[in-house]
Amino acid sequence: MSTLEEHIDISVPLDTAWQCLHRADAYPQFLDGVRAARSEGERTRLDVEAGGRTREFEITITDRGGENVMTWRTTSGPSLGGAFSLLSLDDDHTRLQARFEYEPGTITDAFGGPKGFAQAAAIERGLRSDLQQFKELVEHGG
Numbered sequence: 001m002s003t004l005e006e007h008i009d010i011s012v013p014l015d016t017a018w019q020c021l022h023r024a025d026a027y028p029q030f031l032d033g034v035r036a037a038r039s040e041g042e043r044t045r046l047d048v049e050a051g052g053r054t055r056e057f058e059i060t061i062t063d064r065g066g067e068n069v070m071t072w073r074t075t076s077g078p079s080l081g082g083a084f085s086l087l088s089l090d091d092d093h094t095r096l097q098a099r100f101e102y103e104p105g106t107i108t109d110a111f112g113g114p115k116g117f118a119q120a121a122a123i124e125r126g127l128r129s130d131l132q133q134f135k136e137l138v139e140h141g142g
Contacts, residue, residue, distance in 0.1 A: 004102075004123060006098050006124070008135050009089065010093065010134075014086050017086055017096060018068060021070055024037040025038075031046075032126050033050050034046050034047070035048065042061070043075065044059050045057070058076040070085075071083040078102075078103075080101065083097075084097070098131055
């Protein structure tokens with residue numbers, strides 16, 4: 001299992017960032033490849049475009065609200081997981097830490113694309129881009 005972690009500082013209060021993380025309809029606005037997202041009780045369905053095709057994934061989200069941590073894991077499709085953790089830096093600034101867990105072979109099988117280092121670098125760039133897009137969305141009232 002490979003794990004990738006990245007973080008970004010956001011100029012909004014923690015509660016604002018936390019609320020945006022929990023809006024499935026906002027996922028296509030900051031998660032690259034997600035074309036549609038809808039919550040269905042404790043599960044969320046994502047339509048993800050990758051490798052030239054669209055696939056539906058189902059994820060389960062678990063909150064540890066007192067710790068400001070939201071974990072997720074796929075329940076269909078490739079075995080993927082991760083977490084978003086929020087840390088209040090002050091009244092108007094929050095650090096968002098993202099963790100992404102994956103099996104490199106699973107990513108290649110599910111999405112195609114490069115293997116090895118090139119794949120890890122592509123995933124790292126994608127995660128950084130997603131965090132930057134989340135920052136822009138939440139700071140501009142999305």
